Amino acid sequence: xxxxxxxxxxxxxxxxxxxxxxxxxxxxxxxxxxxxHIRITVLVDxxxxxxxxxxxxFGLLLGLIFLVAVAWGGWKQGWAxxxxxxxxxxxxxxxxxxxxxxxxxxxxALMAVQLLVHRRQGLHx
Amino acid sequence: MDIGDITLCMGLGVVGLMMLGIPLVFxxxxxxxxxxxxTFGPTGLPLIASRIxxxxxxxxxxxxxxxxxxxxxxxxSGVAHDLYDAMHVWSGRLRGGVALQTxxxxxxxxxxTGIVGGEVILLGMVALPQMLRLKYDRKLAxxxxxxxxxxxxxxxxSLVLIIYGLTASVSxxxxxxxxxxxxxxxxxxxxxxxxxxxxxxxxLGPVASDGPVLSFGQKLAALKSLALPLLVIGVVLGSIYGxxxxxxxxxxxxxxxxxxxxxxxxxxxxxxxxxxxxxTMRTCGMILWLTFGATALIGVYGLIGGTHFVSQVMQDLPLxxxxxxxxxxxxxxxxxxVMDWIGICLLAMPIFxxxxxxxxxxxxxxxxxxxxxxxxxxxxPPFGPAAFFLKSVAPPDITLQEIFLGxxxxxxxxxxALAALLFFPPLALWLVG
Numbered sequence: 367x368x369x370x371x372x373x374x375x376x377x378x379x380x381x382x383x384x385x386x387x388x389x390x391x392x393x394x395x396x397x398x399x400x401x402x403h404i405r406i407t408v409l410v411d412x413x414x415x416x417x418x419x420x421x422x423x424f425g426l427l428l429g430l431i432f433l434v435a436v437a438w439g440g441w442k443q444g445w446a447x448x449x450x451x452x453x454x455x456x457x458x459x460x461x462x463x464x465x466x467x468x469x470x471x472x473x474x475a476l477m478a479v480q481l482l483v484h485r486r487q488g489l490h491x
Numbered sequence: 492m493d494i495g496d497i498t499l500c501m502g503l504g505v506v507g508l509m510m511l512g513i514p515l516v517f518x519x520x521x522x523x524x525x526x527x528x529x530t531f532g533p534t535g536l537p538l539i540a541s542r543i544x545x546x547x548x549x550x551x552x553x554x555x556x557x558x559x560x561x562x563x564x565x566x567x568s569g570v571a572h573d574l575y576d577a578m579h580v581w582s583g584r585l586r587g588g589v590a591l592q593t594x595x596x597x598x599x600x601x602x603x604t605g606i607v608g609g610e611v612i613l614l615g616m617v618a619l620p621q622m623l624r625l626k627y628d629r630k631l632a633x634x635x636x637x638x639x640x641x642x643x644x645x646x647x648x649s650l651v652l653i654i655y656g657l658t659a660s661v662s663x664x665x666x667x668x669x670x671x672x673x674x675x676x677x678x679x680x681x682x683x684x685x686x687x688x689x690x691x692x693x694x695l696g697p698v699a700s701d702g703p704v705l706s707f708g709q710k711l712a713a714l715k716s717l718a719l720p721l722l723v724i725g726v727v728l729g730s731i732y733g734x735x736x737x738x739x740x741x742x743x744x745x746x747x748x749x750x751x752x753x754x755x756x757x758x759x760x761x762x763x764x765x766x767x768x769x770x771t772m773r774t775c776g777m778i779l780w781l782t783f784g785a786t787a788l789i790g791v792y793g794l795i796g797g798t799h800f801v802s803q804v805m806q807d808l809p810l811x812x813x814x815x816x817x818x819x820x821x822x823x824x825x826x827x828x829v830m831d832w833i834g835i836c837l838l839a840m841p842i843f844x845x846x847x848x849x850x851x852x853x854x855x856x857x858x859x860x861x862x863x864x865x866x867x868x869x870x871x872p873p874f875g876p877a878a879f880f881l882k883s884v885a886p887p888d889i890t891l892q893e894i895f896l897g898x899x900x901x902x903x904x905x906x907x908a909l910a911a912l913l914f915f916p917p918l919a920l921w922l923v924g
Contacts, residue, residue, distance in 0.1 A: 382550065383549070383550050383553060386547075386552065386553040386556055387547035387548060387552075389772065389775060390547045390552070390556075390775055390776075391543075393773070393779060393780075394516075395776070396772050396776050397772075397773050397776030397780065398776070398780075400773060402773055403515070403517075403777055403780065403781070404516075404777055404781055404831055404833070404834075405509075405512050405513060405515060406509055406510060406512060406829065406830075406831075406874060407512050408873055409511070410510075410512030411512075421511050421512065424513070425511070425512075425513035428513060428517045428518065428520075428521035429513075429514070429516075429517040429520075431520075431521040431524050431525065432517050432520030432521045432523070432524055432784065432787075433520075435520075435524040435527075435539055436539050436540050436543065436783075437540075439536030439537040439538065439539050439540045440537065440539075440540025440541075440543070440544075442537065443540060443541065444540070462548065466544060466547065467540070470540055470543050471540065474540075
C-alpha cells in the first residue's frame, strides 16, 4: 500500500495491534485450559503423590494470587476505559484501550475460575 | 530489609517455586504481587494490569503470532520433509554425509521457521532413523540433530531475537543482521567437527552405499523442491534487510508466502488452517502470559530499586567491561541449565541491557551473545529442552543420558563460539549498520 499508492494506510497498524492484543490476552485462557503453560517437571515427577498434591494446592494458591491481583488492580482502569470508551486519539482513533483494558480483567478472572475448575476435576496443571 | 536481602528472597523464591513444577507465569506473577503488597501495599496493584496493557499494545509484538503461524503452516505442508530429501541427493558419498546433510537442512529450516521444538522433532523423525540404519555413531547422530535444531533459535527470523529486541528495545532488523554470521559460523563449526571426527574414525559415519546413483540432471531436479522455501525465506528476510517492511509486516508476508507454499503443494485445507491457528494460539498464550508475569516481576523489582542495585553490584566488580559481560553470560549459562530461554530473556535482560549500554557496549552484540548462550541452554542438562524433544520421538532404547552425552561436544563448540564472539565483536557486527 505504502509503496504502490505512495500513501500509508491509517488503519492497518492499529487494527493489527488491537487484533493481536486481543488474541494474546485470550490465548492465555486457551493455554491454561489445555494445561500447556511452561513449567519445569523434572524434579516434581519424582516426588511422591502426596507431596505433589500439596504442591498442586500451593500452586493453585499462587495462581489465584496473581490472577486476582491482575483482575482487582485492573478493575478500576478497565471500567473507566470502558465507560468513557477511551480511544487512541490518533488519526484512526481506534477504541483499543476501551476494549483491551476490560478484556485483561475479564480474562484474568476467567483464568482464575478455570484454575478452580481444574482443581475440582482433580487435574494436575 | 535492604534491597540485597529482598533480591535474594525474590531470586530464591522464583527458582524454588519453579523447581516445584508450578507454571512459570504463576511463579513470577505471584512473587511480583506478594513483593508489591509487602512494599507498597494494595495501592500498587493497578501497576500489574497497566504493565500488561502496555505490553500487548505494541506493534512489533504482532510479529510473534505471525511467525508462529508461518512456521506451523510450513510444518504442516510438508515442506521441511522435501527439503531434507533434496539435501540427501547432494550429500553424495561423503563420509558422515547424512550428518552434514542434516545440518544443512537444519540451517534452512531454521531460516524458515525458527521454532526449535518443531525442528528437533522433525529431524528426530526423519534424520535419526536414517543415521541409525546406516550405523552412524549414535552419539554423533544425536548431537548433530539437537545442535542443528537449536540453530532455530539463532538464525533469523528467530523468536529469541524478537523477544530480546522487544525487552531490550533494540532494532530487531539489526539483531537479525548481527545473528546471521555467528549462526552460520556455528553451523560450520558443527560440520567441521563432524568431518574431522569421521576422518579420524571412518566407522563413525559410514558412506551411504545403497540408493541409486543420480545423474547431475536428476540432482538438479531434486533441488526444485527448494525453490518455495527459499522464496519464503527470501521474502521475509529480504524485506527486513532491504528496509522495505517492518518486522511485523515481513512476518505477515511470511504467512502469505507459507500459504502460497501450501496452495502450490495442494494441501491448503480448512483443517490445516484451523490446526495451524490453534497451534499459534497455544504458543502465544504460553509466551505472552509468561511475559505478563515476568514484566510484572521486573516492574516491581525496578520500582523498589532492584535494577539499580544489580547494576551497582555489577559495576563494582573488579573487572573490565568484557569481564562484566562474561560474568553476565555465566549467569545466563547457569540459569539456562534449569530455565527456559524466554524466562531468562524476560527476567535478566531488562536488568543486564542497561548495564551493557552504560558500559558503552553494543546491545546488538550482547543480544547475539545471549542468543548463542540460548543455544547452550537448549542442550545443557538437566533441563535441556532439545534433549527432551528428541527423546519424545527417538527409539525407546535411546536414553536421556545418552542424548546428553551426545550433545556434550557440541556444547563445547558453542562455548568456543561464545568466547570468540565475546573477544571479537566484529564477528557479529560486521553486517550491522
